[in-house]
Amino acid sequence: xxxxxxxxxxxxxxxxxxxxxxxxxxxxxxxxxxxxxxxxxxxxxxxxxxxxxxxxxxxxxxxxxxxxxxxxxxxxxxxxxxxxxxxxxxxxxxxxxxxxxxxxxxxxxxxxxxxxxxxxxxxxxxxxxxxxxxxxxxxxxxx
Amino acid sequence: xxxxxxxxxxxxxxxxxxxxxxxxxxxxxxxxxxxxxxxxxxxxxxxxxxxxxxxxxxxxxxxxxxxxxxxxxxxxxxxxxxxxxxxxxxxxxxxxxxxxxxxxxxxxxxxxxxxxxxxxxxxxxxxxxxxxxxxxxxxxxxxxxxxxxxxxxxxxxxxxxxxxxxxxxxxxxxxxxxxxxxxxxxxxxxxxxxxxxxxxxxxxxxxxxxxxxxxxxxxxxxxxxxxxxxxxxxxxxxxxxxxxxxxxxxxxxxxxxxxxxxxxxxxxxxxxxxxxxxxxxxxxxxxxxxxxxxxxxxxxxxxxxxxxxxxxxxxxxxxxxxxxxxxxxxxxxxxxxxxxxxxxxxxxxxxxxxxxxxxxxxxxxxxxxxxxxxxxxxxxxxxxxxxxxxxxxxxxxxxxxxx
Numbered sequence: 001x002x003x004x005x006x007x008x009x010x011x012x013x014x015x016x017x018x019x020x021x022x023x024x025x026x027x028x029x030x031x032x033x034x035x036x037x038x039x040x041x042x043x044x045x046x047x048x049x050x051x052x053x054x055x056x057x058x059x060x061x062x063x064x065x066x067x068x069x070x071x072x073x074x075x076x077x078x079x080x081x082x083x084x085x086x087x088x089x090x091x092x093x094x095x096x097x098x099x100x101x102x103x104x105x106x107x108x109x110x111x112x113x114x115x116x117x118x119x120x121x122x123x124x125x126x127x128x129x130x131x132x133x134x135x136x137x138x139x140x141x142x143x
Numbered sequence: 144x145x146x147x148x149x150x151x152x153x154x155x156x157x158x159x160x161x162x163x164x165x166x167x168x169x170x171x172x173x174x175x176x177x178x179x180x181x182x183x184x185x186x187x188x189x190x191x192x193x194x195x196x197x198x199x200x201x202x203x204x205x206x207x208x209x210x211x212x213x214x215x216x217x218x219x220x221x222x223x224x225x226x227x228x229x230x231x232x233x234x235x236x237x238x239x240x241x242x243x244x245x246x247x248x249x250x251x252x253x254x255x256x257x258x259x260x261x262x263x264x265x266x267x268x269x270x271x272x273x274x275x276x277x278x279x280x281x282x283x284x285x286x287x288x289x290x291x292x293x294x295x296x297x298x299x300x301x302x303x304x305x306x307x308x309x310x311x312x313x314x315x316x317x318x319x320x321x322x323x324x325x326x327x328x329x330x331x332x333x334x335x336x337x338x339x340x341x342x343x344x345x346x347x348x349x350x351x352x353x354x355x356x357x358x359x360x361x362x363x364x365x366x367x368x369x370x371x372x373x374x375x376x377x378x379x380x381x382x383x384x385x386x387x388x389x390x391x392x393x394x395x396x397x398x399x400x401x402x403x404x405x406x407x408x409x410x411x412x413x414x415x416x417x418x419x420x421x422x423x424x425x426x427x428x429x430x431x432x433x434x435x436x437x438x439x440x441x442x443x444x445x446x447x448x449x450x451x452x453x454x455x456x457x458x459x460x461x462x463x464x465x466x467x468x469x470x471x472x473x474x475x476x477x478x479x480x481x482x483x484x485x486x487x488x489x490x491x492x493x494x495x496x497x498x499x500x501x502x503x504x505x506x507x508x509x510x511x512x513x514x515x516x517x518x519x520x521x522x523x524x525x526x527x528x529x530x531x532x533x534x535x536x537x538x539x540x541x542x543x544x545x546x
Contacts, residue, residue, distance in 0.1 A: 011452070012459055017525045032489030032528050035449055035477065039527040057528035059451035 003060060004094035010064035015071050018053040025121065027113025029133065030106050036062045038110040040070070044118055049073050049081055054110070061100035065107035068092050073111055078118070081111060082129060109133055144513045148461045151511065153348075153439060154297055154325060154498035155465055160350035163395040167352070167387035178384050179375065188386050195393025202400040203323075203342060204333035205359045211376045212357050212389050216324040216345030217248035218369065219358035222380075223320040223341040224252045224291055226366030228261055230318075231288020240282045240290045242266045242274055244483040246297055248343075249322055253291075266292075271432040272299045272484045276307035283315050290319045294326035294342075298480040298496060299431030300440025302330055309338030318364060324348055324356075328399030329407065329437050334359055341366075344396075346388065351395035355388035406501050411438040413499055413508050418443070420512040421495075424519055425542030426532070430481060430494060441497040444486060446542075447529030448493045448522045456518045457495075462511055465496045489528065 003011070020041040030036040036058035043051035052074050056066045069089055073081040086104035090096050096104060112130045119126035150158075170191070176184030178192055193207070200207045213219045224239070231237055241253055243265045253263045264282045266274050279290060290312050295302045305321055312319035320341035323332060328349040334342055341364070346355040360366055372381025418429055418441055426446040445453065450466035457464050477491035486494075497511065523529040524540070532538065537545050 008455075011455055014525065028527060032492070033487075035488070035492040037527045055525050055527045055530065057447065057526040058449050060455045062449070063452055063525070 001097050001099070003064075003097070006068075006092070006094040007061060007064040007096065010067040010093065011060045014054075014063055014067040016053050016067065016074070017055065019055065020051060020053050023053075025114045025116075025118030027110055027115070027117050027133075029109040029113050030058070030062075032057070035059065036103065036106055038062065038066050038106055040066070040110040040114040042073075042114045042118060044078065047077055047079075049076055049078065052114075058103065058106075059100070061096055061103040062106065064093060065089050065096075065103045066110060069107040069111055078115055078129075082115060084108065084111065144510055146461050147507070147510055149463065149503070149507045149510060151462055151464045151497040151499055151503070151507075153500045154300075154437075154496065156347045156353065157350050157500065159347075159352050159391065160395055160398065162398065163351050163391035166394045167391040170387040170390055175386075178386060179373065188384070191390050192384055192386060195389045198393035198397045199344075199357055200359075202332075202396040203327070203344070203359060204335050205342075206362060208377070209334075209359050209362055210357050211360060211380050212355065212384065212392075213380060214354055214385075215347070215356035216246075216322065216343050219343035219345075219356050220246070220248040220291075220320075220322050221252050222358055222366065222369040223343060223360075224249065224256070224289065225369060227289035227291075227318050227320065227341070228256050228259075229367050230365075231286075234288075236286040236288035237261045238264070238284055238287045240264045240266065240279060240287060240292075242268055242292055242303075244268050244272065244296060244298075244480045245291070245293050246322055246324070249291055249293070250479075268301075268483050270485050271435075272296055272301035272430070272480070273432055273435060274303060276304050276311055279308050280311045280315075283311070283317055287315075287317050290317055292319075292321055294321045294323035294332070295330060295437050296431070296480060297325045298478060299442045299484065300325075300437040300498075301431045302326065302435045302437060305339065306337040312340070313338040325437060328396065329403065329439065331403050332400075334361070340364055346392040346395060349395050349399040351392040352388045355385055355392050357392070407438040410499060410501055410503070411436075413503055413505065414439055414441055416505075416508050417441045417497060417499070417511060420508075421445075421515055424516055425538070428490075430484060430486070437498075439499045439503075441499070442494060444481070444490045444494045445519055446490060446493060447526045447532050448519055449526075450493050450495065452522055453493065453495055453518065456522065457514065460514045460518065462514060465498070466494055 023041040024044040025042045028039040039055045041053045052070045054066045056063050086108040089104040113133050116126035116130040176188045178188035196210045199210045318340045322343045324345040327344045340361045342359040347353040370381045430442040481491035
């Protein structure tokens with residue numbers, strides 16, 4: 001298996017690792033059984049994601065996709081952040097091995113879960129904006 | 144401590160020894176004759192193959208004409224199992240006994256045979272990764288055509304009671320095969336004393352090149368061919384002999400088996416220091432048996448950390464290691480070996496295998512022990528799973544109980 005230089009860079013020097021104490025939205029996806037858990041924190045100011053942090057338990061690709069996902073949504077308006085797909089995450093990393101594509105899905109879901117939580121805290125039903133957040137159980141990766 | 148490069152994955156493969164390489168080199172460019180040819184250069188090849196066959200036979204207590212060179216351990220396993228299955232079917236015997244934690248070369252071959260109408264009993268292993276001879280005895284039936292049990296496990300290093308199983312199989316007149324790929328050169332083996340009927344071994348685990356191995360088949364057992372064609376290997380395994388690699392295997396196995404006891408004392412001392420040192424990290428556990436263990440095998444699960452990211456970070460620090468985590472092998476399921484000894488998925492995902500050998504030094508051990516705690520701390524620091532474990536179990540971020 002071969003990881004791109006970009007993946008290795010984000011793995012070795014992950015951006016935005018950590019937690020935000022007074023986050024406006026927190027999303028967690030994945031489970032320990034599958035070997036990947038991503039937790040994302042966002043700070044939202046005037047509809048703009050002003051800060052984002054993550055914590056990930058998982059393989060190199062899981063850490064790299066979460067890292068680059070935080071870079072991709074930081075400074076973006078929520079609507080624009082919601083447009084980011086797992087495919088965009090893969091492209092930004094110069095590709096992922098086929099067996100690791102599910103990590104990019106997880107990264108997309110983690111962003112969406114954090115935004116969904118933000119909406120919920122605002123008293124807004126997130127489903128029309130965010131859609132369904134898929135749990136790990138739906139993933140065919142390890143079953 | 145200054146960064147260095149340490150290869151701690153000798154269970155995956157080893158470097159070719161200089162001695163084996165030098166012995167092999169002339170057979171690439173100068174003495175390249177086909178061993179089946181009648182002229183001098185061909186006969187020379189046939190002679191060195193014979194010498195290597197003697198060396199391999201001596202190393203495991205076999206007779207020369209019981210050694211068949213193959214492309215490696217996987218081919219040898221396939222041949223022994225499929226051949227025994229075909230032999231069994233002729234007498235209406237279509238039952239095979241193995242264990243749940245064999246190498247895939249054995250497991251997948253057995254699964255293939257199940258699809259062909261064979262019945263396979265997969266003996267469970269206990270939490271240390273061991274079986275009892277009685278389990279084998281109880282599983283043997285009238286229609287059992289083969290017992291195949293690994294000598295030593297490739298992931299957790301447990302050494303199984305092969306001589307005892309051999310005795311039972313002999314008494315019950317059931318052919319007994321063992322995959323000894325990890326054991327050869329690390330554990331004394333004598334196929335006659337241990338009543339082993341067939342044994343697979345691989346060159347590249349003992350400082351010979353990749354792509355060479357052998358199957359020992361006890362005289363009196365006639366296995367049908369796996370590979371048909373020319374008359375090589377006494378008509379039993381077709382294909383022009385890989386002369387340089389065969390020569391290298393002869394040299395390498397002689398060295399590997401020359402002084403197993405002294406080597407084992409030296410290597411297991413370093414192994415135990417590694418185990419003891421890594422287990423100082425809270426929330427870690429040793430996988431496999433502490434005593435019935437290959438001298439060079441360390442396998443430890445580290446809670447809250449995922450195996451592949453652990454390996455990548457170790458590599459960044461100059462340490463080449465392996466994991467029970469199947470992420471490394473392209474499948475996402477955790478290791479079947481770790482699940483077989485009863486580890487839950489989330490713990491099986493975070494395992495580290497270090498396999499050292501006689502080339503490893505005390506300084507290497509010191510270096511590994513200086514690196515691992517920092518790597519674990521870094522990965523745990525960014526792990527939401529670790530965060531949850533600490534919270535629910537009342538641990539601080541280093542994993543110590545909060546009083």
